[in-house]
Amino acid sequence: xxxxxxxxxxxxxxxxxxxxxxxxGDKITxxxxxxxxxxxxxxxxxxxxxxxxxxxHTHSSEMWQRGAIAPLPLELWLSELYSxxxxxxxxxxxxxxxxxxxxLLSGGTSVIDHLVMPPGQELEAIAAVVRGYREVGIxxxxxxxxxxLAAKExxxxxxxxxxxxxxxxxxxxxxxxxxxxIKQFHRPEEGISLMVGPTGLxxxxxxxxQGCITLSxxxxxxxxxxxxxxxxxxxxxxxxxxxxxxxxxxRLGFLGPQTSLAHCVWLDQxxxxxxxxxxASVVHNPLSNLRLGSGIAPIxxxxxxxxxxxxxxxGTASNDSQDILEAIKIGTLLHNTTEPDYQHWITPTQAIAMxxxxxxxxxxxxxxxxILTVGQQADxxxxxxxxxxxxxxxxxxxxxxxxxxxNSVDSIWxxxxxxxxxxxxxxxxxxxxxxxxLTTNQWQRRPxxxxxxxxxxxxxxxxxxxx
Amino acid sequence: xxxxxxxxxxxxxxxxxxxxxxxxGDKITxxxxxxxxxxxxxxxxxxxxxxxxxxxHTHSSEMWQRGAIAPLPLELWLSELYSxxxxxxxxxxxxxxxxxxxxLLSGGTSVIDHLVMPPGQELEAIAAVVRGYREVGIxxxxxxxxxxLAAKExxxxxxxxxxxxxxxxxxxxxxxxxxxxIKQFHRPEEGISLMVGPTGLxxxxxxxxQGCITLSxxxxxxxxxxxxxxxxxxxxxxxxxxxxxxxxxxRLGFLGPQTSLAHCVWLDQxxxxxxxxxxASVVHNPLSNLRLGSGIAPIxxxxxxxxxxxxxxxGTASNDSQDILEAIKIGTLLHNTTEPDYQHWITPTQAIAMxxxxxxxxxxxxxxxxILTVGQQADxxxxxxxxxxxxxxxxxxxxxxxxxxxNSVDSIWxxxxxxxxxxxxxxxxxxxxxxxxLTTNQWQRRPxxxxxxxxxxxxxxxxxxxx
Numbered sequence: 001x002x003x004x005x006x007x008x009x010x011x012x013x014x015x016x017x018x019x020x021x022x023x024x025g026d027k028i029t030x031x032x033x034x035x036x037x038x039x040x041x042x043x044x045x046x047x048x049x050x051x052x053x054x055x056x057h058t059h060s061s062e063m064w065q066r067g068a069i070a071p072l073p074l075e076l077w078l079s080e081l082y083s084x085x086x087x088x089x090x091x092x093x094x095x096x097x098x099x100x101x102x103x104l105l106s107g108g109t110s111v112i113d114h115l116v117m118p119p120g121q122e123l124e125a126i127a128a129v130v131r132g133y134r135e136v137g138i139x140x141x142x143x144x145x146x147x148x149l150a151a152k153e154x155x156x157x158x159x160x161x162x163x164x165x166x167x168x169x170x171x172x173x174x175x176x177x178x179x180x181x182i183k184q185f186h187r188p189e190e191g192i193s194l195m196v197g198p199t200g201l202x203x204x205x206x207x208x209x210q211g212c213i214t215l216s217x218x219x220x221x222x223x224x225x226x227x228x229x230x231x232x233x234x235x236x237x238x239x240x241x242x243x244x245x246x247x248x249x250x251r252l253g254f255l256g257p258q259t260s261l262a263h264c265v266w267l268d269q270x271x272x273x274x275x276x277x278x279x280a281s282v283v284h285n286p287l288s289n290l291r292l293g294s295g296i297a298p299i300x301x302x303x304x305x306x307x308x309x310x311x312x313x314x315g316t317a318s319n320d321s322q323d324i325l326e327a328i329k330i331g332t333l334l335h336n337t338t339e340p341d342y343q344h345w346i347t348p349t350q351a352i353a354m355x356x357x358x359x360x361x362x363x364x365x366x367x368x369x370x371i372l373t374v375g376q377q378a379d380x381x382x383x384x385x386x387x388x389x390x391x392x393x394x395x396x397x398x399x400x401x402x403x404x405x406x407n408s409v410d411s412i413w414x415x416x417x418x419x420x421x422x423x424x425x426x427x428x429x430x431x432x433x434x435x436x437x438l439t440t441n442q443w444q445r446r447p448x449x450x451x452x453x454x455x456x457x458x459x460x461x462x463x464x465x466x467x
Numbered sequence: 468x469x470x471x472x473x474x475x476x477x478x479x480x481x482x483x484x485x486x487x488x489x490x491x492g493d494k495i496t497x498x499x500x501x502x503x504x505x506x507x508x509x510x511x512x513x514x515x516x517x518x519x520x521x522x523x524h525t526h527s528s529e530m531w532q533r534g535a536i537a538p539l540p541l542e543l544w545l546s547e548l549y550s551x552x553x554x555x556x557x558x559x560x561x562x563x564x565x566x567x568x569x570x571l572l573s574g575g576t577s578v579i580d581h582l583v584m585p586p587g588q589e590l591e592a593i594a595a596v597v598r599g600y601r602e603v604g605i606x607x608x609x610x611x612x613x614x615x616l617a618a619k620e621x622x623x624x625x626x627x628x629x630x631x632x633x634x635x636x637x638x639x640x641x642x643x644x645x646x647x648x649i650k651q652f653h654r655p656e657e658g659i660s661l662m663v664g665p666t667g668l669x670x671x672x673x674x675x676x677q678g679c680i681t682l683s684x685x686x687x688x689x690x691x692x693x694x695x696x697x698x699x700x701x702x703x704x705x706x707x708x709x710x711x712x713x714x715x716x717x718r719l720g721f722l723g724p725q726t727s728l729a730h731c732v733w734l735d736q737x738x739x740x741x742x743x744x745x746x747a748s749v750v751h752n753p754l755s756n757l758r759l760g761s762g763i764a765p766i767x768x769x770x771x772x773x774x775x776x777x778x779x780x781x782g783t784a785s786n787d788s789q790d791i792l793e794a795i796k797i798g799t800l801l802h803n804t805t806e807p808d809y810q811h812w813i814t815p816t817q818a819i820a821m822x823x824x825x826x827x828x829x830x831x832x833x834x835x836x837x838i839l840t841v842g843q844q845a846d847x848x849x850x851x852x853x854x855x856x857x858x859x860x861x862x863x864x865x866x867x868x869x870x871x872x873x874n875s876v877d878s879i880w881x882x883x884x885x886x887x888x889x890x891x892x893x894x895x896x897x898x899x900x901x902x903x904x905l906t907t908n909q910w911q912r913r914p915x916x917x918x919x920x921x922x923x924x925x926x927x928x929x930x931x932x933x934x
Contacts, residue, residue: 013914044907064859066868071803071812094859101855229755255470291869293812311763320870321856330797336538340933345538347762377675388897389788392531392906393563395912399534402758403787406873437858438513445482445862465808 001416002039008049008382010372011349011397020047020212023378025414031374047410048383048396050352051372052109052139054359055099055324057224057262057312059114059145059284060129061087063095066316068446070185074230074292074318075459076156081317082151087118089128091440096132097433100423101323103138103313109379109414110359110369112260112283112312114224115196117144119168126181130192137419137427139379141363142442143197143224145205146182146212147176155455156235156462157212160242166203175211182219185358191415193222193363200226201245201393209252222258223410225249229263230294232463246271260362262301263288272305281308281362286331286459287321288314300335300344310358328355329404348401377415384410384423469506470922474683475516475849476862477839478816483807485677488516490845495884498841514861514877518577518839521604522566522824524691524729524750524779526612528554530562531784535913539695541759541785542622542926546919548784549618554585556595558907563599564900568892569789570605570780576846576881577606577836578824579727579750579779580663581691584611586635594647597659602892604886608845609828610664611648613641614671619671622922623702623929625684627709631672642678649686658882660689660830667693669700676719689725689830692716697728697761699930713738722747725830727778730755731769732762739772748775748829753798754788755781767784767802767811768814777825795822796871797912815868844882851877851890883922 002044005021010031013456022030023040069080096113103111104464117125126144133140150165178196186194196212216223228234228245229309237245245269249255255278262283267275275282284299311321311327319327332351339345346354360370368377385396389405399405412420419427460467468661472488477498485623489497489505522833531554535548545850563580570578578600584592593611593696600607617632645663653661663679665671695701696711704712713734716722722745729750734742742749751766769776780786786794806812813821827837835844852863856872866872886894 009910016910021812064861066859066861067863068861070865071809071814071869073801073809076809096854098858115681204623210616287800290797290800290803292808293809303637314871315482320866321872323871323873326793326871330757333538333754333757336757337762339760342540342543342760345539348534357677377647386901388565388901388904391565391901392533393905393908393910394531394533394535396534396910397535398912399787403534403783403792404793405788406790421735425504434855437855438853438860443483443852443860443863444474445865462785463807 003042004035004037004039004414005042005044005049005382006037008044008047009385009396010049015049015155016185016396023370023416026378027252028114028374028376028378030370041408043409044382046385047373047441050107050381050383050387051356051370052351052381052414053324053328053355053381054310054362055108055111055112055313055322056260056310056359056362057112057114057285057314058099058322059116059315060099061092061116062097063098063197063317064091064441066320070315071291074294075232076452077153077292077318077454078151080449083449083451088127089121089124092117092125092256093128093132094433094436096129097428098437099134099322100133100136100138101428101430101433103324103422104136104425106323106325106411106414107381107383107409108324109412110141110223111321112141112143112195112363114143114145114262117292123184126185130185134423135191135428136425137414137417141193141195141222142185144178145197145199146178146208147173147199148208149203149205151203151260154236155459156232156239158304158462160239163447171205171211174208175215175419178215182204182215186219186221195222195224197224201248202236206252209254211446216258222260223254224260225262227255227261227264228266230248231266244268244271245377246274247277248280250274258364261293263297265289265297267298270454272301272307275304276307281310281358283312284309284331285312285314285327286334287327288318291318296334298338300339304344308358308361309354310362311355323403324355325400327402334400350399352397353399379414381409383408383410468825469561470509470880470883470885471502471504471506472509472511472849473504475514476852476863483863488839490880490883495841495843495845498839502560509898511849513852515852516839517574517848517850518823518824518837519846519848519879519881520574520795521577521579521777521820521829522570522575522789522790523579523727523777523826523829524752524781525566525578525580525678525789526583526782527562528559528583529782529784529903530565531902531908533787536784537915538758541761541922542699543919544759544785545621546922547793550916550918550930554592554823556588556591558588559584559592560595560599561900561903563596564603565897565904566789567600567603567605567898568895568897569606570736570791571608571879571887571892572876573790574792574848574876576879577608577609579610579691580608580621581612581729582868589644590648590651593652597652600659601648602895603892604881604884606658606881608660608662608689609652610662610666611645613645614666615641615673615675616670616763617918620668622926623699623706627706638672638674638678641675642682644721645682649688653686653688654766657752661756662689662691664691667700668715669703673719674723677708680720689727689771690721691727692721692729694728694731695733698733701733711735713736713741716781717741717745724833730764732756733762739768743772748777748825750779750829751798752779752781752794753801754794755785758785763801765805765807766798767806771811775825775828776821777829778822778849791822792867792871799868815865820870846881850875855930
């Protein structure tokens with residue numbers, strides 16, 4: 001449908017201007033003062049118009065364990081996560097809806113879902129998540145999370161070794177269902193793209209990475225993986241390869257402008273120019289990195305080296321919300337404490353560019369997404385500048401990023417389709433979603449499971465913590 | 468009015484239980500299963516009941532500059548703040564309403580307002596802020612912010628000196644209007660308490676501190692001040708006194724169980740046992756400390772030393788929201804990156820205790836506030852566990868702290884008076900407040916002012932940044 005947004009406030013290089021924006025089909029076709037309306041006219045007086053943010057790293061199906069796992073480092077937290085109640089395609093569909101809605105209502109129009117699935121039900125799980133994202137209408141990049149080593153291999157052992165216990169599926173089996181899924185679900189022109197998503201070097205063989213690269217090349221897919229989230233992973237890489245994880249990904253040929261790397265907390269200094277030269281993007285997940293005690297990723301250094309950085313919420317078991325504006329706020333302010341010279345701090349305008357253009361670059365779609373300009377996809381958000389958290393009127397972009405107002409998203413369009421109006425989601429039934437969530441689980445506090453307690457002993461020894 | 472809250476979910480040591488809570492007048496008079504209702508019955512099925520949080524450090528009148536000041540360190544940020552549009556009592560009233568409402572809707576029932584006032588209009592300003600807090604009904608502790616040195620003395624000069632330029636009001640004048648204000652507005656039994664609030668050693672003489680101590684003793688008032696927010700303040704204290712700021716406050720006799728200290732980012736190791744022995748409380752303002760690049764306060768160390776720590780938002784020009792739950796979330800998770808041993812990390816249950824009991828202790832009112840028990844003041848919050856951000860049902864306290872859900876506050880009582888119902892503020896007209904904010908300011912991006920640019924040159928030299 002065609003839409004004319006009238007009298008919206010748009011940021012300029014030095015301040016703000018009032019403009020109309022014409023949407024024809026799924027694209028922006030004109031931006032100017034006082035356009036002749038074509039199609040539905042939307043009064044955007046007292047509203048700020050921005051491109052939609054990317055929630056550029058999450059795991060939607062973790063929503064079933066949000067809030068439930070105690071504060072633990074990644075390796076022990078994973079042990080709790082693995083003890084989760086069984087995921088079903090129905091639960092995966094519901095958590096995709098929840099993830100999409102929370103992302104939208106915090107200003108996000110695109111999501112990269114590094115999808116955790118029940119083993120053996122991968123195609124059903126991908127079908128369920130795609131059904132959820134199509135229903136809500138958010139632009140989705142689904143990277144089925146794969147590994148071909150057993151979970152216990154994710155921790156350093158203290159010694160170099162060559163015999164790694166395989167995962168319950170073989171590398172060939174994994175690559176086979178991945179190719180089936182790509183053929184079945186990869187529909188970028190309909191807003192659903194598949195990516196290849198090996199979970200990370202710590203749990204994947206070189207063969208799995210190479211297979212993913214082949215699929216990525218064959219079907220023109222982007223690539224997504226975790227990289228050096230924890231100090232333990234940094235140690236493991238040296239133990240396994242005798243060189244850094246970045247060096248290893250580079251030798252494998254995994255890095256490129258189509259590659260996005262979640263976390264990047266523990267890169268060596270020498271890795272930074274390697275990453276910059278590759279054109280790969282970093283997805284910064286500040287809240288998850290704090291919650292799991294992973295550390296503070298050196299984002300200012302990456303930006304100075306010319307690396308594209310964007311933001312993600314990470315899964316709800318490690319954050320535990322899908323408020324992308326919160327990730328932008330904290331991912332912006334956090335670095336002011338690591339850098340004494342305030343001239344290098346990220347400004348609110350830069351933060352918005354990272355969350356929009358930076359997200360588009362991370363999925364290699366800069367020509368179609370991330371800025372408000374004629375010819376781009378109509379993925380944008382109107383913020384209500386009369387909502388209490390955005391008052392009194394000052395600098396709306398400054399207040400959006402540094403204040404993280406709640407209840408300020410007024411309307412959202414993705415691919416020219418209106419998904420949110422007056423703060424209400426149009427495309428899915430929120431009351432029904434709440435009811436279905438409510439009847440599935442019980443309120444309880446869960447004690448640590450026995451496997452975690454056992455693993456903790458090994459973890460503490462390897463990481464030099466008193467046992 | 469008497470109220471019976473029925474079937475609320477309450478946290479226990481190991482999980483949750485369902486209870487009724489009887490309120491008679493302004494107090495909790497019974498907590499048990501299946502109470503006979505006395506007064507209005509409230510169905511709290513699927514709702515979590517917690518004591519209200521303290522927003523234990525803010526400056527309400529900064530709301531007029533929220534979002535407007537660029538990312539700068541405190542000393543330069545203050546120069547921007549001082550160039551603010553003029554504050555009037557009317558504006559102070561409106562920003563008190565805004566601060567109270569945002570605090571309430573994020574689960575806060577008490578606020579410590581270190582109030583910035585227009586010089587010469589202090590009594591009118593205090594009257595205005597008290598009017599706002601009485602109207603909304605939040606419990607308020609108002610600490611008029613005073614200084615008797617000129618603003619420029621807040622920066623280290625590089626040398627010891629003894630001639631400090633005085634402020635536009637004399638110490639005696641300040642203490643005189645303070646005493647008038649105390650007599651006029653200090654009404655703890657009505658939910659409005661005054662505190663003495665020297666801004667900090669960096670802008671106050673020993674005489675002003677001593678005068679504040681005298682007033683505090685004479686009228687049984689709590690004491691509130693900024694302490695070592697920045698590295699520059701740490702340097703300044705040594706320059707001025709030849710010893711640490713904590714040592715100086717201790718010698719002055721300012722520290723005690725009635726004292727709360729905002730920030731405490733740059734304490735020396737030797738200061739920690741001094742602070743612990745004094746019984747004073749620390750107010751942790753994580754978001755402001757990040758935004759201004761002040762650093763990460765060593766909160767885990769303080770807690771291990773037995774120091775009471777609670778949370779604050781700080782003023783909206785340095786955060787830029789009054790979402791106390793956000794401050795709790797970030798103030799909890801932030802420290803996981805500073806401490807490798809996860810066994811010392813703050814748990815969600817501990818975080819709630821810090822924000823409730825810790826707040827009560829910071830205003831020396833542990834016997835009346837901060838826990839749900841018979842005899843305490845009825846200051847509490849019901850959270851709607853069927854709101855989307857708290858679903859699916861898992862561990863509500865874990866999800867509240869680590870997720871920071873939006874739109875989850877259902878109902879609030881302060882002093883037994885219901886202020887919020889079904890997420891809507893009952894006590895003040897929000898539409899009217901929005902309208903009044905809207906007509907007062909304009910949207911714009913403000914360039915740095917000339918005074919800040921000039922000060923920056925000195926700041927960079929003193930702090931060792933390249934000029």
